[in-house]
Amino acid sequence: MWPDRHDAIATVCLSGTLEDKLAAAAGAGFAGIELFEPDLLNSVLPPSEVRRRCAGLGLSIDLYQPFRDLDSTDPERFTANLRRAEHKFAVMEALGADTLLVCSSVAQDAVADDDRLAEQLHALAERAGARGLRIAYEALAWGRHVHTYQRSWRVVARAGHPALGLCLDSFHILSRGSDPAGIAAIPGEKLFFLQLADAPHLSMDVLQWSRHHRLFPGQGSFDLPAFLRPVLAAGYRGPLSLEVFNDVFRQADPAGTAVDARRSLLALAEATAAGGAGTDPVAVPAPELGGYAFVELTAGSSAAATLADTLSALGFAHTGRHRSKPVDRWEQGAARILVNARGGEPSIGAIGVESEDPPTSALRAERLLAPILPRHHGPAEADLSAIAAPDGTSLFLCRTNAPEAGGWTGDFVPTGMAAATGIGVTGVDHVGLTQPFDHFDEAALFYRAVLGLRPGEPGEFAAPYGLIRGRAVNDERRRTRIALTVSLLRRGDWAPRVTDPQYVALRTDDVVTAARAARAAGAALLAIPDNYYADLEARLGLPAELLERLRAAGVLYDTDGDGAYLQVCTELLGGRLFLQLVQRVGDYDGYGWPDAPVRMAAHRRHRIALAGAEVAQPLA
Amino acid sequence: MWPDRHDAIATVCLSGTLEDKLAAAAGAGFAGIELFEPDLLNSVLPPSEVRRRCAGLGLSIDLYQPFRDLDSTDPERFTANLRRAEHKFAVMEALGADTLLVCSSVAQDAVADDDRLAEQLHALAERAGARGLRIAYEALAWGRHVHTYQRSWRVVARAGHPALGLCLDSFHILSRGSDPAGIAAIPGEKLFFLQLADAPHLSMDVLQWSRHHRLFPGQGSFDLPAFLRPVLAAGYRGPLSLEVFNDVFRQADPAGTAVDARRSLLALAEATAAGGAGTDPVAVPAPELGGYAFVELTAGSSAAATLADTLSALGFAHTGRHRSKPVDRWEQGAARILVNARGGEPSIGAIGVESEDPPTSALRAERLLAPILPRHHGPAEADLSAIAAPDGTSLFLCRTNAPEAGGWTGDFVPTGMAAATGIGVTGVDHVGLTQPFDHFDEAALFYRAVLGLRPGEPGEFAAPYGLIRGRAVNDERRRTRIALTVSLLRRGDWAPRVTDPQYVALRTDDVVTAARAARAAGAALLAIPDNYYADLEARLGLPAELLERLRAAGVLYDTDGDGAYLQVCTELLGGRLFLQLVQRVGDYDGYGWPDAPVRMAAHRRHRIALAGAEVAQPLA
Incomplete structure (x- = not known):
């Protein structure tokens, strides 16, 4: 774009009174x-x-x-x-x-x-x-x-x-x-x-x-x-001026919408300049992402103990303890999970993504208006750049084991245990994050613009408590995948927490064997109804032996034209958090959404059973 | 319909697990x-x-x-x-x-x-x-x-x-x-x-x-x-079976949806039988409604004092006090407002509608699955039938001054003051009720089926905090009108209470004079921006003198092909409640919705001014 580009926004894009709108537009740099x-x-x-x-x-x-x-x-x-x-x-x-x-x-x-x-x-x-x-x-x-x-x-x-x-x-x-x-x-x-x-x-x-x-x-x-x-x-x-009539933006906090809007113009100017027109206002290409450095789960101390037990049963080894914070490091294959016991309701608090150049990733994020998180680190601890995603999740920009920027493993004192093959988890396949109602479209643009991930086509499925829309983002080589979902309508008082889950999907090459081992070690894996397998047989005509192995292990099985996706899930580990073991067969590129309703119903059933009730109660 | 009609519902109509759905369907009598x-x-x-x-x-x-x-x-x-x-x-x-x-x-x-x-x-x-x-x-x-x-x-x-x-x-x-x-x-x-x-x-x-x-x-x-x-x-x-895929019903409490569904079949069978096919399962035609017996406002004691002051400034006379409850009766022309000081946040707690035959109205309501409210009345007090509307408002079926059923005025001890002409309020024009998100379509059917009111065409307008959908119901002679509105999307944390108001519209023959008198008596009427009147002049070319009178009185002015609607509103009287003075000119049949955004912005501004802030804060 030309150097004195003038970014503008129509007040109709934003919610609130005129005073609210002007403050929001100015705040976002229009x-x-x-x-x-x-x-x-x-x-x-x-x-x-x-x-x-x-x-x-x-x-x-x-x-x-x-x-x-x-x-x-x-x-x-x-x-x-x-x-x-x-x-x-x-x-x-x-x-x-x-x-x-x-x-x-x-x-x-x-x-x-x-x-x-x-x-x-x-x-x-x-x-x-x-x-x-x-x-x-x-x-x-x-x-x-x-x-x-x-x-x-x-x-x-x-x-x-x-x-x-x-x-x-x-x-x-x-x-x-x-x-x-x-x-x-x-x-x-x-x-x-x-x-x-x-x-x-x-x-x-x-x-x-x-x-x-x-x-x-x-x-x-x-x-x-x-x-x-x-x-x-x-x-x-x-002026390059945005005029967007959108039902959701009309009712969302205008300060956030204005930032989202301005980011869209910066990314558009960059993409247009890439075609040879004008100058690029961002001028910092996104460094390539290489998967997950870690996923940090936060929980109160008793839930953190449950998480530790579950990780142990899933074959993770407790490999380190943070120098200054109540954070434990668990590892299996290339998967690293941190458990932070200083949290409240169990949730995914932070994601560490591997960047080939963390300082450049951070600079790009700043140019694209990502909220830069304040740094808190002790002496001799790593100075990691972190930004906040639209749903509040912290994204750390890492280069694991790098001595200069982005290294972080030195912050942990080794326990002496080494990462083992465990039950066969080889890494983190993806992270699943339910988005706040007002931030779904913003999130897809955020990950695309700030981190250079590619949004896939939006999908939709009918879950037991209402329709869910989904959209995933991933890098070209599929090493960093994030599955974003949102309730199509804001949930009513009736709907339970199973409709807004967060999860970490752990990659395996043989999910049936992994699930069997996890269950034997005491992991609380989700029970899947026999009715599901009867339908699987009717639909796909899988060999009887395979079907029986899936059934016995509680594995959900989805196919598309290119392959299959096998998943087994834990029960909810407090709040809305669960873990998933997955196996991708062939070139399956999705996230098992057709099976999400079965999973949600099963999670709900488990919650109801815990509460000793037969039929769901509102807000249970 | 034939006598052994078999009403059925597809489980896809309802939210929840199969167990939830079966319980809801059975509970509604399917x-x-x-x-x-x-x-x-x-x-x-x-x-x-x-x-x-x-x-x-x-x-x-x-x-x-x-x-x-x-x-x-x-x-x-x-x-x-x-x-x-x-x-x-x-x-x-x-x-x-x-x-x-x-x-x-x-x-x-x-x-x-x-x-x-x-x-x-x-x-x-x-x-x-x-x-x-x-x-x-x-x-x-x-x-x-x-x-x-x-x-x-x-x-x-x-x-x-x-x-x-x-x-x-x-x-x-x-x-x-x-x-x-x-x-x-x-x-x-x-x-x-x-x-x-x-x-x-x-x-x-x-x-x-x-x-x-x-x-x-x-x-x-x-x-x-x-x-x-x-x-x-x-x-x-x-079977007569309902198969309704609806985004809202999919996420709403299935017990309520199932009753709504069953009511729709009963009303359909009745309407079909009216055309000569089959027998009518309701078999109780709706008695004609004759307007409002009363509207009861509930509030805590200090807010009730504010309501009393406002009613007084609006020309109402305090004509009675309930024999056994902290309820005052205020009257002006044919408008009767009850103020119940035993409430919480100010709201419309109950509506008394005039029925030519209250017991028959109650019987019909029961046949159409309206929740019948328990009766609490003291000795020698009237035994009024009451039902709950989908938003929880109590609807009393009255025949004011009838000695047999539906009379209620005898429950009040006269204060000695008589209803006067006051500032010229002649009656209640309508009541405005924002509906809970999950109950908007249900409400239109409820008022139509249970009370025999006619729903108008749905409308939509862009308010400062998001889109609003509206639909009114009224009797054929326009003596009982209820304006139902709902936020098109469930409101976010950002939106304030001005987006879900309740109000009583009081009819006058000269709203400018009435507003002037009310203001002189100390009523807190809503200030309307000069910009609004400048546009009114540009759009309609009203005579300068009329325009100036509207402006000075803070009157909002809407026209359709058949006439005009003039309204002036009070400030919010605590919570989300306000009163409106209205004048219908010609055959205007609407509710001034094009002016609702101006009103909402003004209410919001007043709230912000009270809070001493310049720009809105979330949840203020």
């Missing part, structure tokens, strides 16, 4: 806003005071929006619409906003004839220009007559007024499948404004799609870099 | 279930034990479902599918379920040729029949080749096997706009099963529409009685 009219109307701040406050926060008001249904086949109504516009011009003068967004009309009386429409836009532009203001005309995807940028440009060109130009919105253009390449041929000075939004591919009414499901760039399925390049090639140098 | 396969697979109960448990609960297993993608152009795969079916037959025998649902195939290898398809269904039916089982074949709306009931019937007729019949599903038929009238020509004995579901009109992919947005009959936009009549005319006498 330089400007689009002021969405209802946000002004709801506010007691007079326009002049909004201007003053924005200036104090370092925000310009780049666009006032929207003005709807200007043109009319009814001359009297058109005159009334011009009068209405004059009112808005006066507001804009007080705001210090020089550009008004005018949407293509959706009304019955919209003008179909290009000449007449150009004439009416010219009349408006003449009035705007007299006040030093500009009109940015936008083709809504569902405009009555004008719904492509090609047509809006034809009309604007025909009007030929210096105060009249185009507003381009990636959603309106990409949702209709229009090719943005033609934008490059439009003179840059006629591109007055650029609105950016991503969206998932959905097969639904485009207006509803636009009003409820837009996302920030990089969170959906549109190719935003490919959209942005012809706009830059045309010579556009105005 | 006689049967459709067993959705994943619910069995997730369960540790062997099929024989499911059978036993269902029998113990008085539930038959009317359908086992679904069996997908039976037919195949690949003979080998078809053979494998038959093998898979034999496994399911064995399960059904253990369950004691005699009918298997087979969906039209969506697979690549689905058979397009009717003869070949009939042949394959015949082969399956032959196997089923040999075990005394039946196949109910259903056309999915998105089936690859078979997606109408006309075609599924053609194939079933061609197959000509006694163990093969049709399953009809109202969603699959009505979502495609098919005319159900033709069903009447199908022989009744070939209609093996009937699945009922409603849905809102949505313009989206039909599979997604079906999987996420189905509703119980009477909650959506389909004409279910018109669907059911030809089915009955054909001679169908099997």
